Amino acid sequence: MSKYQGHFISNHPEPLMKEDVLPNKGVIVDKADHSFYIEDASGSGAYIFLGVVFSAIAIYPLYKYNLKEGGILYVLFIILLLISLFMIFYGIFANKEYKKVILDRMNGTITYPDSFFRKPLKGKFKDLKVIISISGGDGYSTKEYLKFVNTFSPRLVDSLKTVSYDDPYQHWSFMVWYMDKNRPLPPGTAFDEYRQQDFERRKADRFPKPLYPSNISTPEATPEQQKERERFWKEW
CATH class of the missing domain: 1.20.5 (Single alpha-helices involved in coiled-coils or other helix-helix interfaces)
Structure with a gap:
């Protein structure tokens, strides 16, 4: 087990496309807009x-x-x-409503499934403890997984919640980016229709500084919007 992951954007996340969100078939993303990202984790x-x-x-x-x-x-x-x-x-x-990962961008909270029939766990995203778990034997590794530690209702004997079977660093970077309400929405056509509204909200707040650090650039959707944000920051 590795140490806890920091809340920072380390990698360019995979763009979330409109085809990846309901009502399209065969997808696990129930909702993706400027306020909520909801993923079906029932399996x-x-x-x-x-x-x-x-x-x-x-x-x-x-x-x-x-x-x-x-x-x-x-x-x-x-x-x-x-x-x-x-x-x-x-x-x-099993209650399907209990088996969702819910990112509340505006309120900074995350809800995710507990084990079996228990009610979901909920708390502040900034407090969530996350690890990258590595499977394999001595001297080699076969796979890395993004897992949540039961931060909000710890028990003596507990299990980790596997969140992603794909690139864990990309997935975690996406979550941190989305939950940083002071940054533009993450890349992908799924968010395109909400970008202007999100931009106007941040502009009304005079583009506050990001909540979490990033190793990569997270620019606005258009060069014009980017210049406007930079102009606000230069005035500080």
Whole structure:
């Protein structure tokens, strides 16, 4: 496990395109505008699919090979079957509204899923503890994951919430950029129709300094807007 990630923009995030947001099909982003970014983190379809697959794997040998009741293999396959049935039940009946990552840009809060049927966790984004978890063996790594630490309701025994299976630095940079309400919205056509309104809001506040640092440039959508912002900053 690595140390906590700082709240800064380290990488250019992948642009969020309009096609990546509902009502388009096959997407996980429910909403993306100048106030909220909402991502579906339920994975209900995956739980149901894996539950059905594992159920078949568990049931087949029980009948095919007539395993002796009470034997080790019999017990193992029964346990696998019970786990599979729970996965199906969870995928169907878990509250989908509890299984969303919600970034509230204006209020600076984040809401994200807790484990299983628990209500979601919510708190200030600036307080959120995040790590980049590395999987692999001695001397090599195979994959990096962005994970949330249970910051807002810690328990004695707790688990990390995996947020991204893609580039974790890009994903975290996107979140920090979006949650910095003093910066322009992140890149991508999904935000284009909200950029002018967001620009006017920041202009009315005399373009306050960014909330979080950045290793990359985060310019305005147009050169004209960029010049206007820079003119305000030179007057300070």
